[in-house]
Amino acid sequence: MYGFEALTFNIHGGYLEAIVRGHRATLLTASDYNNLCQCETLDDIKMHLSATEYGPYLQNEPSPLHTTTIVEKCTLKLVDEYKHMLCQATEPLSTFLEYITYGHMIDNVVLIVTGTLHERDVQELLEKCHPLGMFDSIASLAVAQNMSELYRLVLVDTPLAPYFSQCITSEDLDDMNIEIMRNTLYKAYLEDFYRFCQKLGGATAEIMSDLLSFEADRRAVNITINSIGTELTRDDRRKLYSNFGLLYPYGHEELAVCEDIDQVRGAMEKYPPYQSLFSKLSYGESQLLDKAFYEEEVKRLCLAFEQQFHYAVFFAYMRLREQEIRNLMWISECVAQNQKSRVHDSVIFIF
Amino acid sequence: MSGSTVAGDPSTWAHALVKISPYTFSAIGIAVSIGVSVLGAAWGIYITGSSLIGAAIKAPRITSKNLISVIFCEAVAIYGVIVAIILQTKLESVPQSLLYAPESLRAGYAIFASGIIVGFANLVCGLCVGIIGSSCALSDAQNSSLFLKHRGLQEHDIPLLWSVGVPWTCLPPSEISNPFLQEDPYVEEQRGNMDLL
Numbered sequence: 001m002y003g004f005e006a007l008t009f010n011i012h013g014g015y016l017e018a019i020v021r022g023h024r025a026t027l028l029t030a031s032d033y034n035n036l037c038q039c040e041t042l043d044d045i046k047m048h049l050s051a052t053e054y055g056p057y058l059q060n061e062p063s064p065l066h067t068t069t070i071v072e073k074c075t076l077k078l079v080d081e082y083k084h085m086l087c088q089a090t091e092p093l094s095t096f097l098e099y100i101t102y103g104h105m106i107d108n109v110v111l112i113v114t115g116t117l118h119e120r121d122v123q124e125l126l127e128k129c130h131p132l133g134m135f136d137s138i139a140s141l142a143v144a145q146n147m148s149e150l151y152r153l154v155l156v157d158t159p160l161a162p163y164f165s166q167c168i169t170s171e172d173l174d175d176m177n178i179e180i181m182r183n184t185l186y187k188a189y190l191e192d193f194y195r196f197c198q199k200l201g202g203a204t205a206e207i208m209s210d211l212l213s214f215e216a217d218r219r220a221v222n223i224t225i226n227s228i229g230t231e232l233t234r235d236d237r238r239k240l241y242s243n244f245g246l247l248y249p250y251g252h253e254e255l256a257v258c259e260d261i262d263q264v265r266g267a268m269e270k271y272p273p274y275q276s277l278f279s280k281l282s283y284g285e286s287q288l289l290d291k292a293f294y295e296e297e298v299k300r301l302c303l304a305f306e307q308q309f310h311y312a313v314f315f316a317y318m319r320l321r322e323q324e325i326r327n328l329m330w331i332s333e334c335v336a337q338n339q340k341s342r343v344h345d346s347v348i349f350i351f
Numbered sequence: 352m353s354g355s356t357v358a359g360d361p362s363t364w365a366h367a368l369v370k371i372s373p374y375t376f377s378a379i380g381i382a383v384s385i386g387v388s389v390l391g392a393a394w395g396i397y398i399t400g401s402s403l404i405g406a407a408i409k410a411p412r413i414t415s416k417n418l419i420s421v422i423f424c425e426a427v428a429i430y431g432v433i434v435a436i437i438l439q440t441k442l443e444s445v446p447q448s449l450l451y452a453p454e455s456l457r458a459g460y461a462i463f464a465s466g467i468i469v470g471f472a473n474l475v476c477g478l479c480v481g482i483i484g485s486s487c488a489l490s491d492a493q494n495s496s497l498f499l500k501h502r503g504l505q506e507h508d509i510p511l512l513w514s515v516g517v518p519w520t521c522l523p524p525s526e527i528s529n530p531f532l533q534e535d536p537y538v539e540e541q542r543g544n545m546d547l548l
Binding site: 023 | 398403406408485486492
């Protein structure tokens with residue numbers, strides 16, 4: 001019953017909620033980012049990060065650091081925290097936490113399949129996979145030749161199996177089909193997650209439906225923009241949009257027929273939350289759209305922490321941590337390539 | 352003066368209710384007063400304790416200050432115990448003839464009502480104090496200036512007033528007209544003798 005979750009939430013979720021709020025308190029703040037942006041070398045970055053929670057993970061790295069090492073160690077910290085929480089969780093929180101990682105699983109699957117298509121070594125690809133999305137039989141993805149084999153050999157045992165019903169075809173895997181497969185899987189995953197949150201009810205359902213709707217709408221816009229000028233037909237494009245969100249169904253109708261960015265902008269400006277986003281971009285510019293979407297997402301994720309006794313804080317924390325890792329990667333790359341003037345282009349302050 | 356004249360027709364529910372011994376009602380009232388109060392306090396401590404333990408991992412400084420939330424919850428259980436003790440001192444044995452007298456019934460119902468009031472009021476109070484304590488612990492872990500220092504009035508004095516003071520007013524007056532008071536058989540006989548004179 002909405003409103004009375006406070007009576008029983010703490011029985012199973014109180015301890016973990018307090019832990020995730022403790023983790024949230026250790027996210028890097030604007031002053032940390034300012035210090036990091038003024039670093040001259042990667043060793044300075046390592047020194048600043050050792051004063052934060054990342055200290056134990058970075059202190060044993062040998063001196064010529066690479067940006068990939070920094071990112072890898074920070075991701076490792078996130079994975080450790082996630083696994084700790086997953087071990088402690090009971091149903092339905094454990095299912096909820098697992099749902100958060102399915103997106104990474106989809107990305108890993110697509111990464112390995114694409115890499116195999118381009119004749120890359122499987123071991124090298126496995127190292128590039130995101131650790132949160134690993135599952136046992138992932139290495140055998142390299143063997144499959146088309147989608148139905150992919151499903152039958154590997155994916156039927158994974159949690160992604162139910163998402164494949166919409167995209168099993170006998171076509172061979174090529175770049176276009178792989179992108180369509182990725183988006184179809186992600187669409188099925190988002191809808192499944194949305195249904196699961198609705199079933200949980202209460203504050204979790206309310207906050208997660210807002211966050212997931214934003215994610216669905218953002219993906220719809222990105223799919224539209226990326227498929228302008230490709231051979232993706234309008235019907236195919238419409239099939240990749242999710243069945244929920246602010247844009248469903250009328251916004252999707254308009255987006256499906258868009259042929260350039262200005263038409264996309266025209267379609268989106270009818271929705272007040274996105275109108276403010278698009279008004280920050282001048283006409284014809286799409287590079288800043290990604291940053292605008294990330295900023296809006298961070299704002300909504302921070303708001304999820306305002307309420308107590310729900311599961312959306314876990315989702316919000318994982319996403320905020322991922323955003324922080326993206327920030328660190330951008331800062332490290334700018335510092336490593338001596339382009340410090342561009343540092344503030346893509347760093348999004350969380351607090 | 353017996354209960355049956357009060358209720359009338361012997362086969363109605365009212366008659367059946369009136370025939371339940373007032374001792375039953377009083378005993379249930381006392382049991383509810385202590386039992387449900389302790390349930391409320393324990394539930395409240397559970398809610399606040401789980402958040403406090405989790406938050407204290409990253410911020411160990413909050414444990415000593417936030418113990419006050421647990422103490423307030425515990426106080427709620429104590430109120431239930433106090434009222435239960437007071438109520439049970441009001442219970443006295445009466446001779447069988449006076450058991451269903453209207454005054455006895457009133458006393459029984461009064462103790463029952465007091466017990467129910469105290470029990471359920473403390474249940475809700477313990478829950479609320481627990482939920483507030485949980486939120487307070489989490490916000491204190493984040494930012495120590497958010498700790499509420501002035502909860503004493505809300506969480507201690509008001510529950511004390513309502514859950515102990517209000518039932519006090521419902522209790523039967525302990526005067527001579529209270530049929531629960533022990534009747535001395537010698538006094539009874541004297542009174543009977545005086546009637547004859």
